Amino acid sequence: MTPSHPVGLIWFRRDLRLADNAALYAALQQCKKLFCVFIFDDSILAPLPHADRRVEFICQSLAELDGDLRAACGRQEAGLITRRGLPQDIIPELARQLGADAVFCNDDDEPAALARDAQVAHRLRAMGRSLQRSKDHRIFGRDEVLTQSLSPFSVFTPYKNAWLRKITPFYLSSYPSERDLAARLADRPEGERRPVPTAAELGFEAGTLDGLKLPTGASGARELLDDFLPRLPRYQAARDYPALKGPSYLSVHLRFGTVSIRELARTAHASMQREDWDAAAREGAATWLSELIWRDFYFQILAHHPHVVERSFKPAYDAIVWDSGPEADALFAAWCAGRTGYPLVDAAMRQLAGSGYMHNRLRMVAASFLVKDLGIDWRRGEAWFAEKLNDFDLAANNGGWQWAASTGCDAQPWFRIFNPVTQSQKFDPEGRFIARYVPELARLPARLRHAPWLAAPLELAEAGITLGRHYPHPVVDHAAAREKTLARYAVVKAGDAGSAASHS
Template sequence: MSNGTSRKGLVWLRRDLRLYDHAALKHALAECQAVYFCFIFDTDILDQLPGQQSNLGLSKSALLKFDRRVDFIWQSLAEIDLELRNQGSGLIVRHGKAVEELPLLATALGVSAVYANSDYEPSAIARDVSMAKTLAKNDIGFYEFKDQVIFEKKEILTNSNTVFSVFTPYKNNWLRSLREIDLAPHDCLPKAGQFARLPKAFDLGLPSLASLGFLPTGLEQYLPAGSKGGELFLNDFLKRIDQYQIGRDFPALKGVSYLSTHLRFGTLSIRGLVREAHRRMLAGSLGATTWLGELIWRDFYFMILANHPRLANGAAFKPDYDKIVWESGLQAKKLFTAWCEGKTGYPLVDAAMHQLNQSGYMHNRLRMVVASFLSKDLGLDWRWGEAYFAAHLTDFELASNNGGWQWASSSGCDSQPYFRIFNPITQSERFDAQGNFIRRYIPALSKLSNKSIHAPWLAGHIELEAAGILLGRDYPEPIVDHDVARKNTLIRYSVVKKVAP
C-alpha cells in the first residue's frame, strides 16, 4: 500500500452503503489527499434479475422491472449523494459492466488507487481479481478490506486448524476470539477538503430508476432506506431487544429486529450492531445474547461460503445428499407453483408466502417452515426454493439463503436431521395460536375459529359455511397429506441414511 503517497483515491461502494465506520473509506482517507466515491449499477448483475415487468404504457422496448432491492439501493445512494454534496463533493454513479466502467472511471479521475470492501461470493471474487489486474495495467492499486463481517474466511478455526462445520463450537471460539479492536468503529471523518469536489464532467447526479430499467416500488413506506432508515429501525429494536428471545418466533408480534436488509446492503455497520449486542449480553440481557447468536450465524454462513465456494453452484454441503431424487415433471411444477403463490391449503405456509410476495420479507421462523414444507412435504428440490427466495427477498444474501435452505433440507452443515420434518399445522398452532398472522395475509379465513384456522379442511361444514368458505373456491384443499408426505420423505432420504425403525 502507498503509505501516504497517493494523491487521489476512489472508494467503490458496493455492499457498504454508508459513510461512517467504513473500512475502505478509513484507509482511503488515511492515504489520500482527495477521495472520490462511486457506485456502479452493474449490468452483469441487473440483467440477471427477473423482476416483474410492466410497460406503464411505454413501448415494448422500454419495459421496466420491479425489484425492491434496486429501489432500496437507489434511495440509499441518494442519501449518500446528498451527504457528500453537503460536504462539497458528490457521488459518481455509473450504469454498465463494473469490470469495464470502474477502470475507465479510475483512469479518467487520475486516481492512484481504488478502495473497496471485500465481497465473499465466488462471482464477486472472480470479478475483483479481474478488476485488480486491469487496474494494475494502468498503475492503479486495488485494495480490499474486511467490513461486512466480524471474522472472515479462516480467522476462526478449530484446534486442529481446520474450518468449522458445526455452529456451536464455532460460536464459542468466535466469542473467545473477540477483541475490543474487532468491534472498534473506523474513523471516517475527513480532514478539510479530503472529500474531493467533482469535476463538472463527472457531476451528473443519480440516474433515474427508469433510466436503469426499474420501477419505483413504494418500499420507503415500510422500509426506509439508507443509514437514516437503518438507525430508525435500530433505535426501535433497541427498545425491544431484551425480549427478543421471547418474541422472535411469533410472526404476528413485533419481535424481530427487521434489520436484515440494512445489514445486507451495509447501511448499518455490523461492528456497531455486534458491539451493542455484546455489551448488553455482558450486562445480562437474554434477548441481546440470543440476537448476538443470530449475528454470529451470519458470520458462520459467510465463512462456510468463503471456504466452500462450490455451494454457490448448487452443490449440497453434504455430497451424499445430492443423491436424493426429487419429484419432477408436470405435477412437481404444479406443486411448486402452488407453493410460490401461497395456495398449498396449509394456512401458515400460504400466509408466509403471501408475506414474501407482497413485501419482499418473510419472518425467519416462517422461512424454516416453508423451506421444510417444500423439500419434505412436497418432495421438491430445495434449490427451487432457494432460487425463489433469491429473486424475491429484499434482504437476499447468498451465504445465509443457501445456508438456510440447506439447513431445512438437511443437506447443509450442522443442519437439522433428515428425519426432522416440521408439521405445518403444529407450527401454526404453536407460533400463531390466535391465527392473527394468518388472518392478516389470508383474509378469506378471517372468520374461522382460532382452532380451525390452522387446518380449515378439518373444520365442520357448519363452521365453514358460517365463515363463508367453500374449500376449493375460497381457499384451496391441501395439496398433500402431511402424514403421507412424511413417510415418503423418509423413504426419499433413505439413500443418504437408513431410516431408523
Template structure:
C-alpha cells in the same frame, strides 16, 4: 497530490466504513463511486424490484451525506470490469479501494478489475467490512474451517474483542473527500430500466437514516428478542436485515450493541450475527454449495419434479395457512419472518418433495434482504443437505408449527383474509372445519380457500423413504 477512488458496493454509508477510512487516511483527495452492475441487474426477472429501488434511494442519501462533507458520489451503469479502471485512469488515482465480498461471482469480478487496474499502474486494495470475522480468522484447533455452528460460535465469541468491534472514524479524515467532476448526477430508476415499487407504501425505511431509526427502535426491544423472535404476529425481530445486506448499517455497530447490552435477548441476537459470519465462511471455503449439497452424499437424494405443486407453494395456495400466509407476505412485501422461512422451506422440501434449489431461487428473486451465503445456508439447513443442518429425519409439521408460533392465527388472518371468520380452533387446519361451519365462515374449502395439496402424514413417509439413500445407523424419524 495522491488521489484514490473508493468503490461502494454493499456498504452504502459514510460512517464506520473500512475502505473509505483507509483511503481517506492515506490520500489527499478521495473520490467515491457506485456502479449499477449490469451483470447483476440484467439477470433480475422483475422490472419492479424493491432491492433496486432500495439501493437507488439509499444512494441518494449517501450522495447527500458525502456532499455535506465536501465530497459526493459518482454513479455509473454498466460493467465495473471496464468502468472502474476507466474512471480510475480518468481521475488519475493511485489506487482503488473497496470492501471485500465473498461470493464467487464477486470474487471473479474483483480479480478482473484488479488485473485491469494493474495494467494501468493503479493499485487495488480491499478490506474486511461486512463481517466481524472472515475467511480463516475462526478455525478449529487443527487449523481447519468449522462445519458445525456451536463450536464455531464458541470460538467466535472467545476471539471477539474491542479491536474487532472498533469503528472506523471516517469523520477524522473527511476533509480529504473530493467532489465529483462537473456534470455528475444520479441516474433515474427508469433510466436504469426499472420501475417504482410499493416500497413507500410498505413504509420500509431506506438509507442510513432508515437504518438508524430501526436500530434505535430495536435497541428499546432487544431485551425481549429471545422471548418474541419466533412469533411472526409480534414485533419481536430487528427488521434490520435489508440494511445489513446493503450496508446502510455497520455490522460492528450491531455487534457492539448486543455485546454492550448483554442479557438473554442481546445474546440470542448476537448468535444470529454469528450465524451470518458462519455462512459467509462456509461459502468462502466451500463454494460448491452454490449449486450442490454441502455434504456430497446428499446429492444422491432424488427430488420430485412437480411444477403444479411448486406453483401452489410460490403463490401461497397450498391449503396450509401458515405456509400460504408466509408466501403471500413475501410476494407483497419482499420480507419473510425467519421462523416462517424455516417452515416454508421444510414444507417445500419435505412435504412437497421439491429440490431446495427451487426454493432458494424463488427467495433470491423476491427477498429484499437476499444474500447468497445466508439464503443458501438457510435452505440447505431446512433441506438437511447442508453443514450442521436439521437432521433429515426431523420433519416440521406445518399445523403444529402454526399452532405453536401463531396460536391465535393473527398472522394468518393478516395475509389470508379469506380465513378471517374461521374460528381459532380451526384456523391452522381449516379443512377440518365441518362443511356447514365452512359456509357460515364464508370459507368453503376448495372454493374460497384451497384444500391441502398434500397429506402431511403421507408426505412425511415419502420423505423418510427419499432420504434412505443417506441413512446412517441409529437415525429415527421425529416430528417438529
C-alpha cells in the same frame, strides 16, 4: 498517517454508508484526494424482475449517501459518481480518467464477486494501479475463526464458541471514517455531477417500496435500530412469533451496508453484560448476537466451500432424487403463490410476495414444506427466495435452505420434518398472522385457521368459506408426504447421523 496516494477512488458496493466504513477509512488515511463511485452492475441488474424492490432501495440509499457526501464537505460539486455497466470495464478506466493510482473497496466473498474483483485487480495492475480491499460486512473473515487444526468450522455451535472466545473490543470498534472526509473529498468532474438515477431511470418499476414500512439509507437503519433497542430485552421471547413485533427488521440494511455490523454486534455484546438487566433480558441480547454470528458462519462456509452454490455441502445428499415434471411444477407454483392449503405456509409466501420480507421462523417452515412435504429440490426454493427477498444474501440464503433440506453443514436432521399445522399452532396460536395474510380465513375461529379442512361444514359455512373455491384443499397430506420424504432420504441414511424419526 501521511497519505501515500495523491488520488484515490473508493468503490461503494454493499456498504452504502459513511459511518464506520472500513474501506472509506483506509482510503481517507492513504489518499490526499478521494473520489467516490457506485457502479450499477449490468450483470446483476439484467436478470432482475422489472418490479424488483431492491433496486429502489439501493437508489434511495445512494441518493442519501450522495447527499451525505456533499453535506460533509459543504460543496455541491462533491458527491457520488454513478455509472452503469460492468465494473471490470468501468473501474480501471475511471481510475485512469481521474488519475487515481489506488482503488479501495470492501471485500465480498461471493464467487461472482471474487471473479469480478480479480478481473478489476488484474486490469488495474496492468495500468500500474492497485485494488485494496477491507473487511467490513462481517466481524471475522474467512480465516480468522478456525479450529485448532487451522481448518474451517462446519458446525455452528463450535464456531460460535470460538467466535465468542476470540471477540475483543478491537474487533467491535468503529472506524472513524468520516473524520477527514471534508478535507479529502474531491470535486467530481463536471460530466460526473449527475444526480443518482432513480429506479425508473434504470428501467425498473417505480414506487415498489410505497406502503412498506421499510425506511432506506443509513437514516432508515438508524430509525429501525432505535425502534428495536427497547425491544431487545424481549427478543428471545418474541422472535419466533410472526404476529409479534419481535425482530429488528435490519436484515436488508445489513445486506446493503446501510448499518455497521460492528455497531450491532457491539451493542448486543455489551447488552449481554448489563447488570441492570435481568437474566431473560440478557438472554435476549445473547440470542440476537447469536443470529449475527450465524451471518459470519455462513459467510465463511461460502468462502471455504463455494461448491454449495450449486451442490449440497454434504456430497452424499446430491444422490437424492427430487420430484420433477408437470405435477411438481404445479406444486411449486402453488407454493410460490401461497395456495398450498396450509395456512401458515401460505401466509408466509404471501407476506414474501407482498413485501419482500419473510419472518425468519417462517423461512424455515416454508422451506421445510417445499422440500419435505412437496419433495421439490431445495435449489428451486432458494432461487425463488433469491428473487423475492429484499435482504437476499447468497451465503445466508444458501445456508438456510441447505439447513432446511438437511443437505448443509449444520443442518436440520434429515428425519426431523416440520409439521406445518403444529408449527402454526405453536407460533401463531391465535391465528393473527394467518388472518392478516390469508384474509379469506379470518372469519374462522382462531383454532380452525391452522387447518381449515378440519372445520365442520357448518363452521365453514358460517365463515363464508367453501374449500376448493375460497381457499384450496391441502395440496398434499402431511403424514403421507412425511413417509415419502423419509424414504427419499433413506438413500443417504447410512452416511448421515441419526436413526430415529421425530415429529416437530
